[in-house]
Amino acid sequence: MRVGHGSADLPVPDGTPMGGYLDRPGPSAGLLDPLSVEAITWFDGERRFALATADIICVNEDLAHRVRSEARSLGCELWLAATHTHSGPETGCVPGGGPTPGAWLDRLSEVVGVAVRRAIDNECPCDGEARRGELHGVGADRSQPSAPAVVPLTVIAVHERSEKGERVAGVLVVLPVHPTVLPATSRLVSADLVGAVRRALRARLGPGVWAVVATGAAGDISTRHTRRGQDAAELDRLAGMVADRCLELLREPPDRAWAAGSRVAWAARRLVLDPAGPGEGAVAADPAELVRGLRAAEESGDPVAVRMARSRLEGVRARSARANPIGVHVHTARIGQLSVAGLPGEPFLAVAESITSEGPVMVLGYVNGYPGYLPTAEAYGRAEYEVLVSQVAPGSAEMLAGAARQLLEDM
Template sequence: MRVGYSRSVITPPIGTFMAGYAARTKPSIGVHDELYVRAIYVEDGEEKFISLALDILGVDVELASRISEIISKELPIEREKIMISATHTHAGPDIQGDYSQIRNYLREYIVDACCGAAMAAYNDLREVSVVQGVGSVEGITVNRRNPVKGSVDPRLHVIGFRVGRCPYAAIINFTCHAVVLGHNNLYISADYPGTLNKYVEILTGAKSLFLNGTCGDINPYTPGTDLNRVYDRSVGTFDDMEWMGKILACEAVKTMLLREAEDGRLYIRAKKLRIGVRKPYTLSEAEEMLRRAEEKYKEAQKSGDSKKIIEASYERWLARKTYDTLKIYKDIDAIETWMGAVSFSPSCAMVFLPSEIVVKVGLEIKRRSPFENTVVVAYTNGYFGYIPMLDEYEKGGYETIFPVSIVEKGTGEKLIDEAISLLMHLRSLY
């Protein structure tokens, strides 16, 4: 097996608007830490696989398609074997907003950086052995839909590559929203995934690539977090970001260094998904909702009542997003994208899923998987909102409402079945 690694800076200019929070209306005022695209290219005989991890909120289908199309023309790899993921930082650039000129520039810049990183990784291939294991970090995450009894996933997965006895690169996976920093932060940052990568590299000398899990309802439980206001991340600080990144990095390093190397055998299979889009309103109904929301916001501003202004601002944002979403998907009934599964040994595999998925989906895939170490990666090859399980719709809440979630009901369960089908097939090849 041969592996190559590279990275490229994708930090946007100061003044770029940031993604992730409706309550954040001002542009960035500085850069706290650099954003990167990190690339790992894996080759084993005829099998080839690329993982790209971008320090941004999400990679939409159009962006992922453009990147994979270019890479597949430049390198000897099929486009469906290129997995393009986001770390889901909420302190990165808004590349899907209405700031057309700067948005288009940033998207082109990101495309070039991703393709360059992939090609550089390919040109730095070296013979490796595989080390893999599962650690655990409890007490630093919380289920924001049910802070007291809700499920979390404390497992930290590591797939490392050694050249001789020296660590060369590592893929690290943990399940938590990259929202240590809240809407009040105006500094560009990779959030805790960037800190994790930094300390893994300092401690081991290896290159680190972080991939987020099905963390749609999982938030950081940092010092200062109020469980009565668990969605409020304005309490987060850069010190908290360092705290969380160091904890995760130490567990990753321990897990990687304590494992014995094995001769890996790579297999990869991909499948094209067709995910239905639900449309609970007509475009004219959404237009009327937006008109009423705009009027309510103007009245709230006149009143000077800060509480009313915040509530009206959120309603206006929701109405605007509803209208914009229905306009985009007016003639589209389904989203098409690729999912994939990769195995490195009879006991270790990864599955890559699109968009923003609740933790129960990942937990169920791991429970049913034939691989002892199953890494479930979200935010890959498409970003189109939340994907809850069926029972979550009955409970309501932010992650289930349209247009925050636009997929047809049952999509979460469908992804579980598709993932298990791919994993079962991979396991049968050993």
């Protein structure tokens, strides 16, 4: 198996509309850290598979269609995943999906192509190892203040083989946490938590070792109850915790992901999700009542309660009346013994945890489309932001997980 990595910068001019927060005070006005597109390719001698991550809020289907079509001209099956930074450009992120602004459709297509071509050019013989463990103190259920701050962390180590021996060429980390440390008031462009983790890993792994961080199923997981601030120092603190845990896992016994003679395969299925009905996700969702709840939270002086109350109100205001079903794609791949699932939009973590297969498994969110939040069926009984703003009917997330499991079983 030959594996390559490529990277390309994604500049964001000052004055660019930013995605992620409804109450952003204005367009971008400076740079905290640069955005990028990172790509990894796997080539078994016949078939080439590529995973690209872009520091943007979401990947709409029009963008996914264009970059995937262009990658086919390179003989490559491509998945494009958003890291979901809320401090990058607005790329048309609306509940249920929408069009990508024309300028960003062109710019992203170009940058993704550059990163993928660089990865192909850098391919060399590599083995892969998979490790998985618990990460404490970084992410937790953002709607449940008392929930334990524990999430699964997946680390794929890529070992380059040559006449000189074997070395770690790079790592792929799947982090199922909303990368939202910086506040809505910030107008500085940043890859937020994902970018900080990349930097921390590269610093710890040393020169010549690449690091790619993909956002997992983070629909209900964030740093809301674990962060101590919302600035660059807090980004570094949390990123250091993630990077240190990755290094701990790299010292533990691995599962074999792929080896020299391994093969690559992939499959996809299109599903049609029913829209949420008038009463679904509307428990205690009267706007006037939510306004009173926000005022009570503000009077309490509890910043977490204020943020949660404001989120509920934002959910009701942001949700549109949608009568049409939403078409989505579920993607799966096999890279040797490693099973990979790419889900669109923002699935809840429990959705990813239900996708199992023989051997190591990694599940990515925000891949090749944006239907919005994908809560578990159980979550629809709670009037929380993710449910209130969701455009799909209860059971949709479980349908996607079931399709992923079946695709992996059939491969």
